[in-house]
Amino acid sequence: MTTPSLQDGIDKAGSPIDLLWKPGAEPWTPEVVEREYVGWRQEQAAWHEGVALLNLSHHMYDMWIEGPDATRVLSDYGANNFEKFAIGQAKQYVPVTRHGHIVTDGILSREAENAYLLSGIPAAQHWVHYHAEKGGYDVAFVTDPSSAFRPGGGDPRLFRYQIQGPLALELIEKVFGAPIPATKFFHSTPVTLDGRAFKALRHGMAGQAGYEFIGPWEHAGYVHEAFLKAGEPFGLVQVGALAYATPSVESGWIPSPVPGIYTDPELAEYRKWLPLFGIEGKRPLNGSFFSENIENHYVSPYELGYGKMIHFGHDFYGRDALLKAKDDESLRKKVTLIFDPDDVRRVIGGGEDPGFVLSYARHRVETSAGLVGTTMQTASIDPVGTLLSQTLIGAAHAVPGTEVTVVWGEHPGTGTHPEADLGFPRLRATVQPSPYDRNARTEYRRNP
Missing domain, CATH: 3.30.1360.120 (Probable tRNA modification gtpase trme; domain 1)
Structure with missing residues (x-):
């Protein structure tokens, strides 16, 4: 039996959104380790x-990349600076599509002159592996999936x-x-x-x-x-x-943004190469923000705060698009939302402390002007005393102190208008910088 591809899944579902939209999807947490040790x-x-x-x-998910062309293939399909990449150094690898949308990031470590280790969720690994095979690069791969998916x-x-x-x-x-x-x-x-x-x-x-x-x-x-x-x-x-x-x-790190790979005709072969039962076909979308167009979920690396990692001193796939996006004022900004604790108790806790809350849902963020952004990850942060959310929001609303509301609910998907009033409750929230943690924002990367 032929293993179904991502493109097979899209064709059968009818669209990328119909494949991925899963209202009420359980949020991912790490496999194998205990859910809590002391609370x-x-x-x-x-x-x-x-x-x-x-x-x-x-x-x-680990992938070792080794061979005479290891640096070349990573450089050709990544926006990072490989001129300054020491053995023993690690970088947040930033691969993008030809339209400048991120595939996803990963942690890339240089192990030797012609050897690297790329770790994280496997979307970036798939991207590099495919283009290396297609382009005939002289490079070999060894992979070690995460424990939940390791064969045998x-x-x-x-x-x-x-x-x-x-x-x-x-x-x-x-x-x-x-x-x-x-x-x-x-x-x-x-x-x-x-x-x-x-x-x-x-x-x-x-x-x-x-x-x-x-x-x-x-x-x-x-x-x-x-x-x-x-x-x-x-x-x-x-x-x-x-x-x-x-x-x-x-x-301030936004995990697992939607890869910008689902619609470009030039990536049809890539979608046929990818397995359906991989991260690209099974990572669910849900929340109060719904769009029939998967491209409304695509993300620029500039929106994720990765602008400083982009190096235009070399040619790479997607370079022209990133050059155009560099000064694009329409791009959203990454911010932290601090939820009103009374609203959290009222809406999520039914009047009580809601306990642990974790959501990767794309919830609508609104002002009196209407939709201004979407949440990307929301979680209880006990030392802060409420929920924080990493959010992408229009630049005009990204000023710290701006008051917004978050629409908390699960849009059912296709068949219901994206802007339908479904009676979802609202939670008040205030815009603050991202990273929210002061040390992460001001001191962390300067630490010796």
Whole structure:
């Protein structure tokens, strides 16, 4: 039996929206790890006030790219600067379509002169793999899917443990017996723990101090136990799947934007190459914002705040479109919405504390002028005392302090007018900068 392609799914459903629109879809949380260890509130507090351990080992899709043309294919299909890309450095990889819409981002690490590791949800990996095959690049690929999708089960190739929070560096020094050598943001340094070699990537997820430790799975148990044991006097808290999904709302990263691949006739072959049962065919869309046109969900990397990562000193797929978009005043701005806590209790909690809330729904953001934006990810942030939402909004409404309303509900999809009054409740919210976390906004990338 032939495996159905993404294009097969679109054709059968009738349109990309009819394929992807799933009202009430459950929000994604990481696989394998416990949903909560000590409670999502305490786990969120840990990276704000103490020290937290986050396990990234199971939900990351890894693809190793190696060969004489490895740099060339990544450069040809990514907007990043490859002239300044040191071995041991990582970058947020930014691949775009010919129309300048993001495919999705990923974390790209340079492992050697002609070897890279691209990690994250697999849309960017698919993009690079396809174009490498189509273009005849001299490069080889090795993939390790996330644990929920690894054929035959088994363990990951790599462990990833993140230690972050105000006490992170003190705990790390205790584990290794000395401070880790000063490392620039998104650069790695080799480390050894009792003869076990791996690397420490200078990285965090909510603007806090910390490192991500990455190494062979055979060392996973030992390294994990070493951090747990050394962390006891520091009050180390393990972070479960619920709390893990929320730091991006504070740090300003919008996860998994809709890939801009569903409508371009030139990408028909790509859609036939992609499996239907992959991220591009199965990541659901839902919320109070509905449009029959999937292109209304496409996103520019400028809207995501990735403008500084775009390097026009090389030719790449989508370059002309990004040059035109560079000064496009119609592009939306990324902001943080702070929801009115009384409205949250009234609308979502039925008058009570709603507990943990997580949503990737595209909810309508309105003013008296009508629709001005859409939410991208919304979550409870207990230290703030309410919901925060990463939101794309028209530039005229992006000024901090602007008051808006969020339409909270699930549009049923095709067959109901996109602008129909469905009686959904409104929540008041206030525009604030993105990243919301001050440290992430002002200090994080300057940390040594």
